[in-house]
Amino acid sequence: MTPTITLNDGVRIPQLGFGVFQIDPARTADKVKAALEIGYRHIDTAQMYGNEEGVGKAIADSGIARDELFVTTKLNNDGHGRDEALKRLEESLDRLGLEFVDLYLIHWPQPELDRYVETWEGLEDAKKEGRTRSIGVSNFHPQHLDRLAAETSTVPSINQIELHPHLSQAALREYHHNHGIATEAWSPIGQGKGLLEESTITDIAQRVGKTPAQVVLAWHLHHGNIVFPKSNTVSRIQENFQIFDVELGGDDIAAIDRMNADQRIGPNPENFG
Ligand code: NAD
Known part of the structure; x- marks a missing residue:
């Protein structure tokens, strides 16, 4: 069983899921089917990925009870605004073939557009109407979270941010910890490039088998982050699910912590969208 984390609204989320960014929409149903067969019960998609229908098809075909699944989707950047946020969720639900999602996120804050506060009120409405069990944000910085705290009545349950050993986000994680916000790590394995070949990682891997x-x-997992690595390859989808018996010592954690270089793969949220 995948461990769960209890969010600030009482909703429980599996700490490991399957991410579907950059999975071809025509192949998404097959990949999600494989993940569900392996045992994944948490799927992370977004309007932006164009593959919600494939996710929905795999879920419908699986026969798995709805309350055993955790499905996240995210509001697209061109959908900011209170009413628009709700309308876009309805469209996502149609594509997913679901009555509700488990988590709905604002994908990017778009500070220059400056509509994320009213958009957040739309997410609050969506939760009240039962169209999502939990609401959160993605790619928010402390100043954006501070504004939500000052101007609205709900603290996001989650902030989904770029986070991997080259960008370990210690300050933002501490902010989350102090404000009851759970941390989701996107690109958790750094999109598989470079990072996985570095000797700090390969030496530990060899030693712990x-x-x-x-x-x-x-x-x-050690840091309490929620992860959803993506892969198109069934053997890797399987491999990424076998992580609960990995025995890392304190020295291993410290060595990986020291790999931080504040190095992004994706855009800076201050000027994206
Ligand atoms: P990731 O870190 O999960 O890396 C995925 C890549 O790593 C794969 O394409 C493959 O090339 C490689 N890989 C996968 N498993 C491997 C293994 N066992 N061994 C070696 N290589 C392996 O990167 P990601 O897909 O960018 O991030 C994961 C998920 O995070 C996405 O699918 C999406 O759901 C989410 N995400 C969210 C945002 C956001 O703005 N909120 C942005 C990017 C990604």
């Missing part, structure tokens, strides 16, 4: 990806994912 696990793969580099499993070591990095176990490092996330």
